[in-house]
Amino acid sequence: MAAALTLLLIASLLQGALCGEFKASMLQTVEVLRGSCVTIPCSFEMKDGYESDLDNTSDPPRPTLTPSALKEKEGASVSLTCSAPAPCLSHPPTLTWTPDLGESVKTLQENQDKTKVQTSVVTFTASKNHHGETISCTATYNKQDGSTESAVNTSLTADISCDPCGEFKASMLQTVEVLRGSCVTIPCSFEIEDGYESDLDNTCRAVWMIDQKPVFDSSNLKTSTKNGELRGNLTRKDCTTTLNNMQPANSNNYFFRLDCVNRLKYNFAEQISISVKDDPPRPTLTPSALKVKEGTSVSLTCSAPAPCLSHPPTLTWTPDLGQSVETLKDNQDKTKVQTSVLTFTASKNHHGETISCTATYNKQDGSTESAVTTSLTADISYSPKDTTVSVCPSGPVPEGSNVTLTCSSTANPAVESYTWYRADGAQETVVGTGAVFKIKGPKDNSSFFCKTDNNIGSGRSSIIHIDVQGSDQHCGPYSGVLLLAVAGVSLSVNVLYTVCVAFLWKSRKRVKPKEVDQTYMSLDPRDRSPEYDVIAQTSR
Incomplete structure (x- = not known):
């Protein structure tokens, strides 16, 4: 009996020793049958100070306020952000501000770890009346099982200073x-x-x-x-x-x-x-100049004052380059401004293009609307495009004749270097540089292409083939006309020569003896002329 009482006392002492600290008691290992369930026996102890917190409730995490403290001067524009995790996308928390300080914008955002967070941004102007006021953000979670919703809040106390205060x-x-x-x-x-x-x-x-x-x-x-x-x-x-x-x-x-x-x-x-x-101020473009590389994502902002809140201006972009988002915003001086943000990807086709934003104001009295425009010219740098090679003379060329190759391309900035290659199957060999490449007396068929470079990138022409065969050709933009002209002149000279020869021959046959009164004529053969032949033939 004494031994049993001793063991019970020792057990009580050990149990008391385990109290007042966080400790869980459970099996170290357990074997389970495949396809069946397992029950894990488990008990725990905790520190004495937390005993009162052990209940049946389970609250969500409190929202976060950014900044966590508010200390501003009167008249300053204040933006407070309230963030609360949204683990259940079908039931995100609802965020509310107390007191109602002004308009708030709510969005569901994604963290870097892919989890979601509900945010609410409230913007207001700090005043003397806000000093010492408790500003709270409450996150209310509606549960999927229909049970009672859970609400948690975070607060801060506004510290607003004013200079001057207490005067008109x-x-x-x-x-x-x-x-x-x-x-x-x-x-x-x-x-x-x-x-x-x-x-x-x-x-x-x-x-x-x-x-x-x-x-x-x-x-x-x-x-x-x-x-x-x-x-x-x-x-x-x-x-x-x-x-x-x-x-x-x-x-x-x-x-x-x-x-x-x-x-x-x-x-x-x-x-x-x-x-x-009579006319409204022109809208403002930001940035005021556009100088980017091809492929860059561009955002242009057009801003126009909106002094009449019931009739804010309508902003339109020319040309239509992509999607635009229009919003009405507050300036620091409390005036309103209409903004439109245009987003597009810069390309070669935009280079030199005039991009305009037009602000159209509909008047309150129903008179004719007023429209004003601000523009910029796009300066888009891009690698060489549309690289081509022209051959002179074109078509087949005679063996041993000269051939001129000219490389052209569009680029911004301009092409800095031209390189010529001979293509022989998979092998490509550098044979020259410069925009113009001359080949002297090719003896066999050849294939060439040119490569153009600037500080943005490079371009390459298609391969051109030179066939060495056929008759001689002249080089130049009027080579065909020149050949026809030469052939025409040659034919004309030959015809004229033939006509002249025929005319002279006929003239010789038509010559008659001259009627000269001479009784005696020399019969010396040395003085014989064709005329005597004619007389002799006549006397017979």
Whole structure:
């Protein structure tokens, strides 16, 4: 009995010794029948501090915030990225931001290890009101088995500094150009003295003035001389306003007034100069010049200001080189810009081509649309193309005659070197250089080709064959005409010569004796002439 009690005490002590650390107990080896199952006996211990965490829940990993801390100056443009793993592609997590700071863009991206991650990027302008605020991103996972969804979040605290703070100050553009007959959106924000913060409520209205005369009142549009709309939230110190159907008479300096149904009433000193133009500004091409090698992937960006948000410009590319993606983006000064990104692969055919982007503005008043264009000329470098060889004289050549070979090719930059090869079956032998290669007195049939090179690459002509046989030929672009001319001249000379000979012969036969009154004529044979032969024949 004492021995049994001792063993039980030792076992209890050993069990206590194993407590307070992570340890699993299981078989070291087990044999299983093929096609059957196996049950693995298993138990574990863990550190005492984790006992309360041992429950039936299993949460997904928390999302990641980038950057993990936010410390900015007031007015800075802030982009926060929230990322959460998406192991189940059919049920990716849903990402939400708290508070609602502005528009967010969600995408499902791929990591380098081929796993997926859901991301959400929120962009907003830091203000004094964000200071000390807790910004959270929550990832919510809907389960495939229909059980209760799981949600996890990650947070940061915004640290926003302002200079100056606690005084009346408005922030807006100094100048803006507007297309006649269109609208203009004025990005605007403001600060007030700390003692008036409690007076900034829903009773406040935005008033825009010219020379202390109101032209737009957000609370009374009927009495406003200029039609428009308050787009911002005054309680968030956002006074962004759109003024419609701008005409040349509306070109002026505009001031902002904050008017609340309490003691908060203030005319801000800052002003914006609005200039109404007949034509919109030309779009901008980035890069402004295109100089690349053939085969390079090219991305051209066309940007055109969009002062009227309800009528942004339409961007078109000429010629149609490939796919383009058009988006409306924010500038740092809060103005909008329409962009179009064109992507294509540079080729020889694009060299010297004029690539244009046209921005077409439809006006708010229904008048004729305005279109402006910006262009660039593509400079595409490429290796020699269309390399050919011309032979003079063409066709079969007589043995021993001279033959001229000329190599031509198109390239950018221009061809730097020409190399001539004699082709004899699989063997190719260098025989000369230069664009023109002369062969003196070939005695047998030969095959040649030329190779052209520049700093991009090389080109090669097809093999040409020279047949040594036939009659002599002349070399030149008019060799056929020259042969015909020579033959014609030779024939003409022969005909003329034959006619002259025939004429002279006939003339001799028609000669008659001259009737000369002479009684005596010398019969000396030394003085005999053909005429005497004729007289003699007549006297017989």
